[in-house]
Amino acid sequence: MEPSDPQMPMVAHVAHWVLPVSQPPIRDGAVVVDHDRIIDIGPAAEVLAGFSGPICDHGAGAILPGLVNCHVHLEFSALAGMVPPQARWQDWLDAALAGYGGLAPEEMEAGVIRGIEAVHISGTALAGEVTNTGCSRPYLEKSPLAYHLFYECLGFDLLQPAELEEMFPFFAQAGSINDPRVSAGAHAPYSVSASLFRAIGKWNDARRRPQTVHLAESRGELEFLNQGDGFFRDLLQRRGRWVADFQPPRVSPGAYLDSLGFLNGATLAVHGVWLDSEDMRRLRRTGAWLVLCPRANRYTGAGTPRVAPLLSAGVNLALGTDSLAGNWDLNLFGEMLWLNRHYPHQGELWLRLGTLNGARALGRQADFGSLEPGKRAALGFVPLAGDRDFWGELYAAGAEGGFRWLG
Ligand SMILES: [Zn+2]
Structure with missing residues (x-):
């Protein structure tokens, strides 16, 4: 193989471990990159035979694909450190909404810039960004972070059947219609009317784009859907969104969203802390993804996702950090470390959730999520001392900021 461009020569990255994700870990592996694409991967002894370009030997540690964070709200980044961890999720939501409502546009935008930097520098190549204003988009466009933008719709009191672009002008813009990286997102079953859910689903389905919704994050959501009262009724009344004859x-x-046709293989349901066994089977049956944000759930007081029954039910799982209003940081290795500490026998699985599964959920597996020829050269390196617990050491090193981008 010869370098095709003297300015950007072909490079072989070599390390004690290469983690392709799409196949088992490779001891003493190599990844050859040409421009922005991976062109070869395998045992170094095979890949480097006949290779005449430069070789970067990174030594003790692992080369791995850039991570995929399927759920982040960059516009909440300015609230970092201002909304403390809570024991009750309702208290967290009240504090986060109050903080968000008090942000000046320039504070929000400065937070977005810091948030993008924090997501990318810690190892994430692709992020599913939930935006409420669209203000994060130009900053994402200028950054090295690849993204999918979910413009989040709320409207418990939007009761008339209507096209989505009539209710939200964002979806009538050419930049939204023509960009496959833009979708409509639904906030949650307690803040989106049945009509609005249908309009969101219709807009996304027509363009074959993924969609997202916060699902079963708090126990109060179950009570509200069953009885129509409790914290969410009070919240909707306080915000002037209550519907007097709501049934x-x-x-x-899960059954509610399924009845609205909102669960399918392009749906990223987020959190799922309070899903029962039947809803888990429903997600499996519809092919919907569940994006776990376990540290965020702990931070906000939502609870703990029931990972073992979710795995037993065969639910498609991916990972997200949620926002800096509701998590300690935006480093997705922290989510993998949390999962590995609670389920140490599944070590390799958590990297898959944070890479290839996330890329599949966002429909970007042709470019991201694993080290395979033809995919983007979005890869990094984590130094490892060689502890016996390989996966535990990898996630801890990444969570401590040990990831660095290659190239
Ligand atoms: Zn969220």
Whole structure:
């Protein structure tokens, strides 16, 4: 193989470990990169035979694909450190909404810039960004972070059937219609009317784009859908969104969304802390993804996702950090470390959730999520001392900021 461009020569990255994700770890592996694409991967002894370009030997540690964070709200980044961890999720939501409402546009934008930097520098190549204003988009466009933009819709009191672009002008813009990286997102079953859910689903389905929704994050959501009262009724009344003759569907959150046709293989349901066994089977049956944000759930007081039954049910799982209003940082290795500490026998699985599964959920597996010829050269390196617990050491090193980009 010869370098095709003297300014950007072909490079072989070599390390004690290469973690392709799409195949088992490779001891003494190599990845050859040409411009922005991976062109070869395998045992160094095979890959480097006949290779005449420069070789970067990174030594003790692992080369791995850039991570995929399927759920972040960059516009909440300015609230970092201002909304403390809470024991009750309702208290967290009240504090986060109050903080968000008090942000000046320039504070929000400065937070977005810091948030993008924090996501990318810690190892994430692709992020699913949930935006409420669209203000994060130009900053993402200028950054090295690849993204999918979910413009989040709220409207418990939007009751008339209507096209989405009539209710939200964002979706009538050419930049939204023509960009496959833009979708409509639904906030949650307690803040989106049935009509609005249908309009969101219709807009996304027509363009074959992924969609997202916060699902079963707090226990209060189950009570609200069953009885139509409690914290969420009070919240909607306080915000002037309550609908006087609202009739609760009296079903579980998953059953409710399924009845609206909102669960399918392009749906990223987020959190799922309070899903029951039947809703887990429903996600499996519909092919919907569940994006786990376990540290965020702990931070906000939402609870702990029931990972073992989710795995047993065969639910498609990916990972997200949620926002700096509701997590300690935006480093996705922290989510993998949390999962590995609670389920240490599944070590390799958490990297898959944070890479290839996330790329599949966002429909970007042709470019991201694993080290395979033809994919983007979005890869990095984590130094490892060689402890016996390989996966535990990898996630801890990444969570401590040990990841660095190659190239
Ligand atoms: Zn969220």
